[in-house]
Amino acid sequence: MKFKVFSLLLISIAVVFGRPQAFACGPFNPIIPTPEFLKLKEPKKMSDYDREENIALWQSLTSDRIPLKDIEKVVYKESYDSYLDHTGYRPQKTDNLFYLYLNNSADTEVSEFLHTAKAIEKQWHEMKSPWYYPRKRGEYDETDIFEYETERCKNYEGNRLKDRYALQAVRALFASHQFEDCIEYYDSVFPSFPDSNLMKRMAKRYVAGCWSRLDESERANKMFAEAGDIWSLDVYDPVDYMAEHNPNAPQIIEYIRAYETDTARLTKRVPLARRMLDSKGITNKGDWAFLLAYYYKEYANDYQRAADYIKKSLKHNFSTDELKDLAHIYKMKIDAYSNNRSTFLCDLIWLEQKQDILSGDVNEWVRRARNIIYVDWIPQLWKRKDYATAILLAAYADNLNPSKKWHEAWENVGWNVCYKPTLVYPIQQIRTSQKYANQYDYGCLSFQMMGSLSSSELIKVHKQMFNDNSLNKFLRKDIRNDKDYYYELIGTLALREGNYAKAINFLSKVSPEYQKTMNIYKDGDYLARDPFIPYPTRWQETGYYDNWEYEYRVSRQSSETKIDAKLNFAQKMLDYQRRAKTGKTADERAWAQMMYAIGLRNSFEECWALTQYWRGGTGRFVPDLDYWEDTFAENFYNFLYDYEKSVGHKHTEEIYRDTVQKALSSFETDEMRAKAEYLFNNLVTVVRKYPKTSTGQYVMHSCDNWKDWL
Helix, strand or coil, X not given: CCHHHHHHHHHHHCCECXXXXXXXXXXXXXXXXXXXXXXXXXXXXXXXXXXXXXXXHHHHHCCCCCCHHHHHHHHHHCCHHHHHHHHCCCCCCCCXXXXXXXXXXXXXXXXXXXXXXXXXXXXXXXXXXXXXXXXXXCCCCHHHXXXXXXXXXXXXXXCCCHXXXXXXXXXXXXXXXXXXXXXXXXXXXXXXXXXXXXXXXXXXXXXXXXXXXCCCHHHHHHHHHHCCCHHHCCCCCHHHHXXXXXXXXXXXXXXXXXXXXXXXHHHHCHHHHHHHHHCCCXXXXXXXXXXXXXXXXXXXXXXXXXXXXXXXXXXXXXXXXXXXXXXXXXXXXXXXXXXXXXXXXXXXXXHHHHCCCCCCCHHHHHHHHHHHHHHHHHHHHHHCCCHHHHHHHHHHHHCCCCCCCCECCCCCCCCCCCCCCCCECCCCCCCXXXXXXHHHHCCCHHHXXXXXXXXXXXXXXXXXXXXXXXXXXXXXXXXXXXXXXXXXXXXXXXXXXXXHHHHHXXXXXXXXXXXXXXXXXXXXXXXXXXXXXXXXXXXXXXXXXXXXXXXXXXXXXXXXXXXXXXXXXXXHHHHHHHHHHHCCCXXXXXXXXXXXXXXXXXXXXXXXXXXXXXXXXXXXXXXXXXXXXXXXXXXXXXXXXXXXHHCCHHHHHHHHHHXXXXXXXXXXXXXXXXXHHHHCCCHHHHHHHCCCCHHHHHHHXXXXXXXXXX
């Protein structure tokens, strides 16, 4: 056998198995988070409310320079013994500023109070232990244990900490089971304090506990409600009871957010929310309007009512700043369905301010921003055929990430449309190195969206994306703006559509330097394969529901990828397309028709990189979610181009085979028939039917033992 003659032939029939499948550029489906906008993942306890307010009060009593976390550690986390070690005659060294304040200032009033409070806490903790026993039977009963601390608290004569000492006396009496004395002491001391006083509200809960232990549940419930302690109520419906006795308590909405967000329970609260919203004297009407907006969007699918209520909520006060912020961001979700863009730019800027790298919940705000953009705005914009804004938003969300440095991000945009924000972090730059540039740019959602348009649509959308309106300028901060990026994609879409003249027009504008940065040129052999030679069938029937799957094998590789591979392919396809119609002879027309069919099939299969940007196991668009939702992509992103369903399989093969058979039957001369059979590696047919042709002679004279395989 003369191998030098058959080298091309052997390459053409070789199939390489076991080669790792290389993925061109993704796609990398985004993580679409599902954060809560009304629900509470970790419900608050009544003690949490008390703690937050108490720590802030301690800061105002001592020094604003002391961090709240330092105060919290000393007041709530340090034991009695540890407190003594840090405030004794020779205190332990510490960097806690609250301890430093106690040790370096002359504020003995505060240090002595904390000593007393921690002594009561220590005794109470010991009594709660199942291993607790008095030192001597009969010598110390529960009353005696707290007697010293109780009297010390009662005898305090100052004004600065009077309410705090009174609370400690109530705690000591309650802990020693002197319930009637506890009630009597509370009634004698706390009436002089306003109802808004934290110590009075905390003491009231202990007194309510006394009434409960004295089997006076009606009195107990009333006092628990007045103190805002919805969790301690012993009633059939705590929410209704609180709404009647303490309607402005922030704990009502918090309780609903924590425990009543399923459809049935939230629906039950709709009449209450309306009643609270219409009632006089309700100070936190924003809470209830937000609740109604949430209900109508999430459970009733009534976006108009949801929009009305969310707008109304932001005109009222909220029980907490956190709830007000959530209502603001939830408005952005609702605005997507009514296409309300009157405040969209300002809302995005405000949302970026919330993503403060020095705040504890920066990641949660990023998650919320992505949820709003991916789940609400992009699908709705796409339905309205506003592809430009949808793609810009996707690129914006694709790049959202906390930055490593502070940055004044607004200097060149002119944000007089709403307000001048303070220092915020910039969006992370993706393209920090040439090595990884296109790996992300060609795999992100925004690129998948552009690749789901027609070439004509993308030409129009590209112009719209670079219109200099304020929203576009804001969203373009971190996207690709080089023309090569878009021209290459438009040309590829034209190849996919079979519009080779348009493909040539745009691909000819793509610079060689840019092409060298693309993964399909610099990695693997994506564009090294000859698209005009037949390859073995790649589609195999799976046997399940008449499905077909692509078998990833590699065969007949050239030595290297050539620059302008897509452009050259388009030029050849256009030439074959024209010659198939205008060729001078039937042989020329049939040959052009056959080569065109081979090129068309290969451009979607063996040489798929000509018309696509990835081919692999990623499959359809299935973004990562916080919870499993099979129908997410189908419901929200069914407009994305699905490579696996759009090209290949049985239909493609049938068209290819029919076209080839038609071309073979159209040849007029044996010379062209032999050439065609040789192209398809049908050597036996060439030698048997067309031995006198130049191709037949070539085969017979190139192989010493060709008769053995006839």
